[in-house]
Amino acid sequence: RKEVEQDPGPFNVPEGATVAxxxxxxxxxxxxxxxYRQDCRKEPKLLMSVxxxxxxxxxxxxxxxxxxxxxxLLIRDSKLSDSATYLCVVTPNSGNxxxxxxxxxxxxxxx
Amino acid sequence: xxxxxxxxxxxxxxxxxxMTLQCAQDMNHEYMSWxxxxxxxxxxxxxxxxxxxxxxxxxxxxxYNVSRSTTEDFPLRLLSAAPSQTSVYFCASSYSxxxxxxxxxxxxxxxxxxxx
Numbered sequence: 100r101k102e103v104e105q106d107p108g109p110f111n112v113p114e115g116a117t118v119a120x121x122x123x124x125x126x127x128x129x130x131x132x133x134x135y136r137q138d139c140r141k142e143p144k145l146l147m148s149v150x151x152x153x154x155x156x157x158x159x160x161x162x163x164x165x166x167x168x169x170x171x172l173l174i175r176d177s178k179l180s181d182s183a184t185y186l187c188v189v190t191p192n193s194g195n196x197x198x199x200x201x202x203x204x205x206x207x208x209x210x
Numbered sequence: 211x212x213x214x215x216x217x218x219x220x221x222x223x224x225x226x227x228x229m230t231l232q233c234a235q236d237m238n239h240e241y242m243s244w245x246x247x248x249x250x251x252x253x254x255x256x257x258x259x260x261x262x263x264x265x266x267x268x269x270x271x272x273x274y275n276v277s278r279s280t281t282e283d284f285p286l287r288l289l290s291a292a293p294s295q296t297s298v299y300f301c302a303s304s305y306s307x308x309x310x311x312x313x314x315x316x317x318x319x320x321x322x323x324x325x326x
Contacts, residue, residue: 107250135315142300142317143253186253188315197243197268198315202252 102126103189105201113209116177120204122187123169131190132163132170136183137203143186146172177208211236216301216318223291223325231286231321233301239316241304242284243268244276246297247320253300259284291325298322 105122112118124132132149147154149161149170160173174181187201217232235242243258245268255268259278273295275287284303288295301318 142319143315144317145314197255197258200245200253202250 102191102199103187103201105185105187105204107202108205109207110204111207111209112177114177114179116208117173117175118177118206119171119173120185120187120206121169121171122201122204123167124187124189124199125168126189126191127165127168129168129189129191132161133188133198134159134161134170134172135186135188135200137186138183143200146185174206177206179208179210182206182208213237214301214303214316214318216299216321218321219319220322221324223288223323225292225325227288227291229288229291231288231299231301231323233284233286233318234282235284235303235316236282237303237305237316238281239303239305240281242278243302243315244274244284244286245300245302246270246295247300248297256286256299288323293325296323296325 103124134146135143136146137143147156147161149163151163153162158175162171184203184205186203189199214235240261244256245253247253254270256274257276259265262278262281265276265278278284299321302315304315
């Protein structure tokens with residue numbers, strides 16, 4: 100099983116739709132979790148961290164399920180500008196262990 | 211702050227040539243890293259550094275060298291370029307290695323390298 104797995108998509112959704120992505124991770128000792136966003140031919144940028152209690156930032160909600168070892172990202176009221184690739188990122192352990200990136204899920208929001 | 215800068219933006223090499231991709235950050239970040247990104251492969255870690263004078267290998271280090279003589283700079287050297295090294299290369303940094311690699315990673319704009 101790969102360390103971090105994501106459905107590559109693409110997810111094609113109409114404007115205003117709600118869309119959810121899941122990401123599974125294999126290392127139960129993983130400490131920190133993030134969602135990054137990458138626009139076409141650009142660098143990845145942090146979208147949000149994922150906390151154990153779940154967290155929300157405007158239209159975006161991130162949740163962590165440690166028992167099932169997955170994190171999720173929910174986008175409500177999708178905008179055209181949400182079209183991008185969303186990368187799931189996991190820190191395997193505490194300390195100086197590098198981040199592990201998923202391959203990303205591509206989202207296209209259609210007018 | 212300029213953030214993380216990378217040069218060049220684009221580069222074409224012939225097989226066997228060597229070159230250095232430059233990365234610099236002006237945020238006094240301890241942790242710096244190099245990734246390559248290929249279609250369908252996601253971001254793969256090449257080398258990383260938790261501070262000046264300290265480097266370590268990532269997932270795909272073969273064919274690449276790094277050094278970290280200053281906090282600001284983390285150059286990536288391709289020793290003898292091969293077509294398999296055609297990729298987009300991203301440099302990233304984050305604030306504190308002591309807190310673990312849990313801080314926000316700031317990425318440079320990338321270098322698009324083609325090896326013929």
